[in-house]
Amino acid sequence: MRNRATGFVLMSTMFFALMNVCIKLLPGIPSYEIVLFRSVISFILSLTLLLRLRIFPFGKGNYFYLIMRGIAGSAALLIYFYTLQHLPLATAVTVQYLSPLFTVLFAAFLLKEKLRWQQWIFLLLSFAGVVLIKGFGNDFPVSLLLLGMLSAALTGFAYNAVRKAGETEHALVVVFYLPLVTIPVITPFAVNNWVMPSGNEWLLLIAVGLLTQIAQVYQTRAYQIEMASRVTPYTFLGIVFAIIFGIFIFHEHYTPTGYLGMIIVMTGVVLNFFFLNRLTSLRRLQAYLRHFPGG
Template sequence: MIPIPPYSPLLRAALMMSLSAILFGCMAVVIRLASAELHAFEIAFFRNLFGLVFALPILLRHGVRILHTQMLRFYLMRCLIGIFSMLAGFWAIVNLPLAQAVAISYSTPLFVTIGAVLILGEVVRIRRWSAVIVGFAGVLILLRPGADTFTAGALIALLAAALSAAVAISIKFLTRTEKPDTIVLYTTIIWVPMSLFPALLYWRTPTGMTWLWIVAAGGFGTLAHMLWTRALRLSDASAITPISFVQLPFIAVAAYYLFGEPLDRWTITGSVVILAANIYIARRELQIARRAVTDPEIGRDAQVGR
């Protein structure tokens, strides 16, 4: 066990990421429930619309000064990537077995590790690269290309994971200068019009309980996004994104009891392999963080040997 100082930024980030993962899991469940009546793209629009409603208290608390930024172009680029990730992810949740769609999304930390090197300049060495390769072997177990059960929809879920990694890295970049509440507000505001056009292609006015599901999707999604953004501000993206695996047991139970979708052995095996790879990556980050606290010189040396 690697001791973590109580109330350390890393511990707080881990707790926020855990709660964020559970809330994103709740959002996935209500998205599937809403899909009985609505297309995935329309659900994405309502998630953003009602998400903005839930985010308005931030604006009321801070006033318009919270919207002050010199990064508007970066926000637009980040939101464009994010909306494609959202549309692909929602489509996967609606059209694939729920546990499989969520399990594939766990490849996001692997893409984050790659992107952290290319974009954030984080140093990754042979041991972490080996873990990334093992993790993608787990992805292949999940996808099972060539098998009768393989569908192109699984590739859409993988695309969503890759784009989600780009979003996580962009948030990490923004948190260097921007407040988490500013990031959440701008993202939600921009996503509403961005998601409207694809929604109009499949528009159908919601009725009955569907309204409850899409309002809940907005609430769960916005609160999860707030926690996710704060977690990424406190710790390296590749260190805490594996914590999202706490979501899988919840999703597995919900998928079985609500939608009659049992976990198959391939989903379990692939998930375990990906989890093991991501735990190793996160453990390396914890070791480096601890060394940097106890001995800054060791911490700098560790950055070279990741």
């Protein structure tokens, strides 16, 4: 079972990496337009699945958090796609991996969860890594890195909205609300900045939507059959894929300082993940001991 789950999460990570490549191969298409294509494809596939399973698509009434998830998620997608087009591939992907740290940060303020001092250290460590990625010799403006961090922050906010909405709503409904909200929000901007795709660009735009959906299916399947603590670490291979694709497809080169920055960012993220996993295990053990006869 564990080997199957590992295979599923590796497939998911690879398909997300290929989606990133497709977006970067579309430098002439505005990010609004790419998000719209992705959302339309996701809307059709998600709605089809909901109707097939006879699940009411619009949920049970937790509309505030569903809509907040949609708004934050659509903004995060738009900014992330923009950074993919304008930053080196591995740089954009690495900065996006800050989202779990922002998730914890927002949970402390929105869900009143306690933020441990160790997590502040992990957060500062990852931010220091971002500073190293920028360095002094890179030819991209610091504003692009700040945009990438904003995307990660919005993703972290969206995850917290997902947690609140998920208390009463089916997981597929939560997924469906992202394209449901994104399409009406993004369409005016996409139409106003419309660039007619060429033959290959049409294929790449369709591929973005399909690859995303396939990746999400594999990701969901992995988490259904195995504990998150055992499969999540494999998702960090996304940065390795980004470096490989960046070098061999886009002929990107990174400075030693840039590589060090990526390592430091991921060190902070990974340490936070294992810290949270250990904390959860301790809480479960304490809860068990409290109810253990004679304990």
